[in-house]
Amino acid sequence: MLSSDPMLNMVSLCKRRGFVFQSSEIYGGLKSAYDYGPLGVELKRNLAGQWWKSMIYERDDIYGIDASILMHPDVWRASGHLQNFTDPLVDCFDCKHRFRADKAPKQEPGTEVEFRRDGKTIKGKVGTCGYACPNCSSNSLSEERAFRGMFQTTLGPIDPLGECISAHYGKPKEEFLQEVRKVVEANAVYLRPETAQAMFVQFQNVVNTTSAKVPFGIAQIGKSFRNEIVVEHFIFRSCEFEQMEMEFFCEPGSQKEWLSYWVDQRMGWYRKFANHPENFRVREHGPKELAHYSDRGFDIEYKFPWGFDELEGIASRTDFDLTQHAKASGTKLSYFDPKKEDPETGKPGWRYTPYVIEPAAGLTRCFLAMMLDAYTVEEGKDASGADKSRIFLKLHPALAPIKVAVFPLIKKDGQPEIAEKIAKDCRALGWNARYDDVASIGKRYAKHDEIGTPFCVTVDNQTVEDQTATVRDRNTTEQIRVPLDQLTQYLKERLSWA
Amino acid sequence: MLSSDPMLNMVSLCKRRGFVFQSSEIYGGLKSAYDYGPLGVELKRNLAGQWWKSMIYERDDIYGIDASILMHPDVWRASGHLQNFTDPLVDCFDCKHRFRADKAPKQEPGTEVEFRRDGKTIKGKVGTCGYACPNCSSNSLSEERAFRGMFQTTLGPIDPLGECISAHYGKPKEEFLQEVRKVVEANAVYLRPETAQAMFVQFQNVVNTTSAKVPFGIAQIGKSFRNEIVVEHFIFRSCEFEQMEMEFFCEPGSQKEWLSYWVDQRMGWYRKFANHPENFRVREHGPKELAHYSDRGFDIEYKFPWGFDELEGIASRTDFDLTQHAKASGTKLSYFDPKKEDPETGKPGWRYTPYVIEPAAGLTRCFLAMMLDAYTVEEGKDASGADKSRIFLKLHPALAPIKVAVFPLIKKDGQPEIAEKIAKDCRALGWNARYDDVASIGKRYAKHDEIGTPFCVTVDNQTVEDQTATVRDRNTTEQIRVPLDQLTQYLKERLSWA
Numbered sequence: 001m002l003s004s005d006p007m008l009n010m011v012s013l014c015k016r017r018g019f020v021f022q023s024s025e026i027y028g029g030l031k032s033a034y035d036y037g038p039l040g041v042e043l044k045r046n047l048a049g050q051w052w053k054s055m056i057y058e059r060d061d062i063y064g065i066d067a068s069i070l071m072h073p074d075v076w077r078a079s080g081h082l083q084n085f086t087d088p089l090v091d092c093f094d095c096k097h098r099f100r101a102d103k104a105p106k107q108e109p110g111t112e113v114e115f116r117r118d119g120k121t122i123k124g125k126v127g128t129c130g131y132a133c134p135n136c137s138s139n140s141l142s143e144e145r146a147f148r149g150m151f152q153t154t155l156g157p158i159d160p161l162g163e164c165i166s167a168h169y170g171k172p173k174e175e176f177l178q179e180v181r182k183v184v185e186a187n188a189v190y191l192r193p194e195t196a197q198a199m200f201v202q203f204q205n206v207v208n209t210t211s212a213k214v215p216f217g218i219a220q221i222g223k224s225f226r227n228e229i230v231v232e233h234f235i236f237r238s239c240e241f242e243q244m245e246m247e248f249f250c251e252p253g254s255q256k257e258w259l260s261y262w263v264d265q266r267m268g269w270y271r272k273f274a275n276h277p278e279n280f281r282v283r284e285h286g287p288k289e290l291a292h293y294s295d296r297g298f299d300i301e302y303k304f305p306w307g308f309d310e311l312e313g314i315a316s317r318t319d320f321d322l323t324q325h326a327k328a329s330g331t332k333l334s335y336f337d338p339k340k341e342d343p344e345t346g347k348p349g350w351r352y353t354p355y356v357i358e359p360a361a362g363l364t365r366c367f368l369a370m371m372l373d374a375y376t377v378e379e380g381k382d383a384s385g386a387d388k389s390r391i392f393l394k395l396h397p398a399l400a401p402i403k404v405a406v407f408p409l410i411k412k413d414g415q416p417e418i419a420e421k422i423a424k425d426c427r428a429l430g431w432n433a434r435y436d437d438v439a440s441i442g443k444r445y446a447k448h449d450e451i452g453t454p455f456c457v458t459v460d461n462q463t464v465e466d467q468t469a470t471v472r473d474r475n476t477t478e479q480i481r482v483p484l485d486q487l488t489q490y491l492k493e494r495l496s497w498a
Numbered sequence: 499m500l501s502s503d504p505m506l507n508m509v510s511l512c513k514r515r516g517f518v519f520q521s522s523e524i525y526g527g528l529k530s531a532y533d534y535g536p537l538g539v540e541l542k543r544n545l546a547g548q549w550w551k552s553m554i555y556e557r558d559d560i561y562g563i564d565a566s567i568l569m570h571p572d573v574w575r576a577s578g579h580l581q582n583f584t585d586p587l588v589d590c591f592d593c594k595h596r597f598r599a600d601k602a603p604k605q606e607p608g609t610e611v612e613f614r615r616d617g618k619t620i621k622g623k624v625g626t627c628g629y630a631c632p633n634c635s636s637n638s639l640s641e642e643r644a645f646r647g648m649f650q651t652t653l654g655p656i657d658p659l660g661e662c663i664s665a666h667y668g669k670p671k672e673e674f675l676q677e678v679r680k681v682v683e684a685n686a687v688y689l690r691p692e693t694a695q696a697m698f699v700q701f702q703n704v705v706n707t708t709s710a711k712v713p714f715g716i717a718q719i720g721k722s723f724r725n726e727i728v729v730e731h732f733i734f735r736s737c738e739f740e741q742m743e744m745e746f747f748c749e750p751g752s753q754k755e756w757l758s759y760w761v762d763q764r765m766g767w768y769r770k771f772a773n774h775p776e777n778f779r780v781r782e783h784g785p786k787e788l789a790h791y792s793d794r795g796f797d798i799e800y801k802f803p804w805g806f807d808e809l810e811g812i813a814s815r816t817d818f819d820l821t822q823h824a825k826a827s828g829t830k831l832s833y834f835d836p837k838k839e840d841p842e843t844g845k846p847g848w849r850y851t852p853y854v855i856e857p858a859a860g861l862t863r864c865f866l867a868m869m870l871d872a873y874t875v876e877e878g879k880d881a882s883g884a885d886k887s888r889i890f891l892k893l894h895p896a897l898a899p900i901k902v903a904v905f906p907l908i909k910k911d912g913q914p915e916i917a918e919k920i921a922k923d924c925r926a927l928g929w930n931a932r933y934d935d936v937a938s939i940g941k942r943y944a945k946h947d948e949i950g951t952p953f954c955v956t957v958d959n960q961t962v963e964d965q966t967a968t969v970r971d972r973n974t975t976e977q978i979r980v981p982l983d984q985l986t987q988y989l990k991e992r993l994s995w996a
Contacts, residue, residue: 018561018707024570024699026827030687031653033566035700038708041564045550052543057930060921063516066539068531068738069567069721072522089655146657153651153689155529155737157587157725159644161682165675173667180663189528191651191689201522202533209516210536211936223567223721227655239653240566329524423558432555438709 002377002389006305010371011234017451019043019371020235032231032239039451040367042401042432044242047366048221050398051244054269055219062217062246063206067198069223070155070189075197078328079321081150082190089147089229090129094138098229101144104131113137151191151225151239160187191225196358199247200321203333214335214354215258219246221363233306235364242363249335249354252319256296258357259316263298266312266359270300270366273396274373279303280311293320300361302369311369312361319353326353370399374452392474393452397495402453403431404491407444409460411437418484419459422469425488431495449474455491500875500887504803508869509732515949517541517869518733530729530737537949538865540899540930542740545864546719548896549742552767553717560715560744561704565696567721568653568687573695576826577819579648580688587645587727588627592636596727599642602629611635649689649723649737650682658685689723694856697745698819701831712833712852713756717744719861731804733862740861747833747852750817754794756855757814761796764810764857768798768864771894772871777801778809791818798859800867809867810859817851824851868897872950890972891950895993900951901929902989905942907958909935916982917957920967923986929993947972953989 003009014020018037022029036044056064076082088101094117107113111126115138124139126132132139154160164183168176192198199218206218221244231237250258263282271277285297297315301308326333333353340350374393382388397403406423408415419435426433436444441458448456458470468481471490482490501507512518516535520527534542554562574580586599592615605611609624613636622637624630630637652658662681666674690696697716704716719742729735748756761780769775783795795813799806824831831851838848872891880886895901904921906913917933924931934942939956946954956968966979969988980988 015703016707018704021700021703023566023568024573025703026699026823026829026831027570027572030566030568030570033568035563035565035696037563037700038561038704041562044564053928057925057928060918060925060933063536064539065533065535066542067533068521068528070521070528070531070723070738072525072528074525075522146660147655148652148657149655151651151653153649154646155649155725157645157647157727159646161678162644162675165678169671169674176667177660177663180659184659198533201524202519202535205513205519205523206516206536209514225568227653229655240568325524331524333524420558427555427558430551430555435558 002391006372006375007234010368010375013375013450014040014234014371017447019451032228032237034235034238034240034364039401043370043395043399044363044367046399046401047370048242048244048363050273051269051361051363052219052221055217055246061212061215062219062248063210063212065198065202065206065218065220066222067195067202067220069192069225070153071192071197071201073189074328075201075325076150076190078324079197079200080324081193081197088144090144091142092133092136092138093140093142095133095136097133097135099134100147101129101131104134106130107132113139115139147229149227150193151227152188153191154187155189156187160184193226194224194360195220195222195243195245196247196360197321199245200325200333203249203322204331207335214337215248215250215254217246217248219244221245233304233309233368235368236304236309238364241365243360244363244366245358245360247317247321248357248359250357251337251340252352252355255316255318255355255357259296259298259314262357262359263300263314266300266314266361270302270311273370273399275376275394276373279373280369281308283308285315291315291317293318302365302372304369304372310362311365312359314357314359317356317358319355321356322353370395390446390449390477392449394475395452395454397454400452400454401432402434402448402451403495404433404455404457405436405444405448405453406433406457407436407441407459409441409458413461414464415459415461418463418469419457422457422459422484422487426491429488429492445472445477454495457487457491500889504870504873505732508866508873511873511948512538512732512869515945517949530726530735532733532736532738532862537899541868541893541897542861542865544897544899545868546740546742546861548771549767549859549861550717550719553715553744559710559713560717560746561708561710563696563700563704563716563718564720565693565700565718567690567723568651569690569695569699571687572826573699573823574648574688574691576822577695577698578822579691579695586642588642589640590631590634590636591638591640593631593634595631595633597632598645599627599629602632604628605630611637613637645727647725648691649725650686651689652685653687654685658682691724692722692858693718693720693741693743694745694858695819697743698823698831698854701747701820702829705833712835713746713748713752715744715746717742719743731802731807731866733866734802734807736862739863741858742861742864743856743858745815745819746855746857748855749835749838750850750853753814753816753853753855757794757796757812760855760857761798761812764798764812764859768800768809768867771868771897773874773892774871777871778867779806781806783813789813789815791816800863800870802867802870808860809863810857812855812857815854815856817853819854820851868893888944888947888975890947892973893950893952895952898950898952899930900932900946900949901993902931902953902955903942903946903951904931904933904955905939905957906935907939907956911959912962913957913959916961916967917955920955920957920982920985924989927986927990943970943975952993955985955989 019040021035023033024030055062090101107126113132115136160183168179270280283299294315299310300312302311322333336351342350374395376394378390380388404426406419408419423433423435456472467484470479472479517538519533521531522528553560588599605624611630613634658681666677768778781797792813797808798810800809820831834849840848872893874892876888878886902924904917906917921931921933954970965982968977970977
């Protein structure tokens with residue numbers, strides 16, 4: 001049964017067909033982490049593979065890396081994440097809004113405020129904290145609590161906290177707390193909240209080992225972790241997620257040109273796979289959305305069921321990151337172009353800190369967008385007028401988890417053997433092909449429609465007689481008979497993206 | 499300059515050529531985490547891709563998944579990891595040996611012991627702890643400290659520890675410690691120390707969504723994290739590492755047969771890529787190496803410079819994991835075979851908990867083994883008798899990071915344009931091909947020998963005249979001229995693994 005809520009239908013399909021399961025589901029599930037099932041892992045691999053191909057194999061100016069998730073904590077000090085990810089949070093007891101204390105408008109303690117509680121308007125006064133709830137003006141607020149956007153852990157097998165408590169317990173509370181904070185901070189490492197920083201930190205190693213010349217990029221696909229305050233929309237915003245990020249290093253002054261180049265490139269990439277390109281759009285960041293170091297930025301957005309929302313951010317980050325890391329680490333992170341003139345001295349040879357354009361895509365968000373884009377309901381009625389709609393995932397063949405499914409019509413008369421052989425021949429071509437003999441042919445077609453298999457091949461009685469099999473097209477349901485000895489060639493042409 | 503230590507040469511090559519960098523190197527590096535550079539990421543991807551192909555695409559009985567790194571903590575309680583990974587550790591102040599207190603031989607307090615300190619033999623007595631150092635018999639030992647093999651972190655943006663300290667400070671120390679332990683444990687989640695558990699936890703979801711029939715497997719590639727007491731041998735033993743694991747579910751009683759099947763399969767996989775298959779061996783686990791639930795096991799080992807050491811463990815895990823998770827979660831994790839007779843009742847239809855064979859390979863260890871296996875020094879002398887050895891990485895073409903490198907002999911006379919076009923044609927075939935015009939031809943050959951590029955194509959004056967280019971074979975240094983219009987076809991045949 002279809003719900004009127006497209007997200008419910010999608011979540012249900014993902015679970016029922018093995019695209020996405022909740023993490024640790026049998027234990028009640030882990031908040032905001034997901035496991036990709038047998039079909040989901042293929043779609044995710046295909047998306048990541050297409051991105052990597054477009055960034056690395058089809059170009060000569062981008063270098064891949066794969067950095068560790070645990071990085072030196074000084075990386076996050078220099079980048080600003082440690083400060084920005086540890087803000088004081090306050091909960092409003094009335095409207096349940098959670099907000100950053102340091103961002104709430106300051107009000108003189110004692111200032112009168114009016115707010116709603118249990119349907120009634122209440123009058124009160126701002127407390128000593130110096131702010132009311134920015135959402136409902138209530139003065140009934142929790143204490144400020146440290147918000148930790150980054151997941152923190154400890155490197156080394158010995159727990160330093162226990163020893164610290166033993167050594168300092170009994171001291172005045174403030175002094176004790178300071179000792180605890182000191183030891184926790186001294187031993188803390190963080191799960192990266194983005195993959196980008198590794199590209200800055202390893203900038204010089206990449207230049208030295210590849211003889212890369214500006215403009216060039218460094219790209220990475222990998223997991224990132226954020227302790228989100230709000231997790232929502234299924235895999236759209238989760239604590240563990242996957243990114244595809246590229247830092248493109250260019251000459252100062254050329255960043256505007258490259259920003260617009262990369263917005264075009266990335267939109268072209270999404271549109272290549274989209275059935276409904278009109279649901280993908282570019283939106284320029286307003287002045288308030290720009291990070292303080294960024295001089296311009298765009299979002300590529302998809303029209304999700306809850307409205308347009310971010311798929312990928314493409315930011316002009318100036319020379320902020322390289323400059324910060326050079327300063328903090330004492331390492332030179334710059335580029336020397338012997339062919340250019342130094343604009344300050346007018347002498348030949350120019351050493352500069354490159355500017356950076358960053359197309360940062362969410363792989364798991366892209367997964368959701370492509371599933372929603374592909375989800376197609378073809379309305380129809382049977383002879384009696386009852387609903388007989390066909391649901392299929394119109395996934396681009398490059399993205400489809402299974403390329404070809406092969407069925408024997410019945411499980412005897414040599415049909416399974418022929419079908420197995422066809423599946424094997426397809427697998428030899430590197431395709432994910434599956435043999436399937438479970439349930440009626442109609443149900444098998446319906447299942448493979450719903451998981452986006454572009455072609456189903458059916459072996460029947462006639463196959464045994466005339467050595468032809470039926471090939472059914474997922475998009476049109478059209479069926480044609482193809483001689484067995486031309487089958488893989490025929491499928492190869494129809495799957496010609498490969 | 500080559501060192502006499504093969505590991506030093508390997509670490510140097512990895513860093514110099516962009517295979518492996520230390521994580522966060524510009525900040526002094528993070529202990530035991532590594533970043534894979536532009537060439538390393540390709541070798542790692544190729545290894546992982548070959549494993550996935552052999553497990554998923556070339557077979558019809560194994561299903562892939564990609565589960566989250568953060569899992570519900572109950573998973574680790576049920577699996578036994580939480581208990582086994584939190585043992586009490588003791589340091590010996592004399593010989594610096596670190597050992598598990600609960601595994602040290604018990605001795606009556608007061609028992610006389612003899613040990614060496616500063617070159618002298620010392621006599622002493624066993625203390626109240628009831629053990630001496632199992633390595634040197636010293637009684638000069640640290641207190642027992644909790645050892646945490648799993649990385650622990652907290653899900654949720656609020657730090658629970660600060661609040662707990664505020665609420666309970668001032669209580670008796672033991673009571674306070676208990677409160678701290680309680681709150682830390684209640685909020686703890688762990689980075690998975692192995693990928694395997696997700697295959698057990700999602701067993702039922704995979705069966706339900708794929709109609710998988712026993713025997714079948716579930717496979718996964720992904721990162722795991724262990725707070726190792728000793729990190730060593732470069733990427734061999736590190737805290738953040740990558741695994742390729744498969745759980746093969748089979749009928750009780752058939753496990754011995756499947757164990758030997760998988761040992762053969764996996765050895766075949768390594769040997770397919772090896773230049774020195776004699777350096778790969780199978781070793782059966784001794785009775786003391788077997789986990790208490792395992793009924794048999796093997797290691798596939800490689801002859802590393804420090805001796806034979808583990809690449810992959812292949813264990814028969816009985817029904818331990820599924821049984822534990824079924825018990826702990828209250829979920830049925832079993833399989834019903836309608837075609838079999840229940841051996842207890844003799845009635846048709848048998849519901850049982852499958853037995854499991856687990857081939858668990860280390861992707862990052864495999865990376866190191868394949869690099870060492872490929873590292874070749876071809877000794878030679880020049881006319882004057884000076885050393886002119888050639889170093890090359892004899893990597894299997896399927897594993898080589900760059901398949902084809904294309905050089906213009908000189909950077910003019912139209913040579914760069916022809917070379918660029920050849921590189922582009924190669925890339926269009928899906929190969930990682932690179933154009934390279936840096937340094938002399940000799941140096942470019944030497945570089946691509948050292949990074950394992952199977953073929954170099956050089957465009958020279960003659961190319962412009964007769965439309966042929968030189969193809970140089972990495973293994974033999976043989977050069978032949980191939981017409982440009984037959985070039986990609988020629989390379990395709992030589993790289994015929996693809």
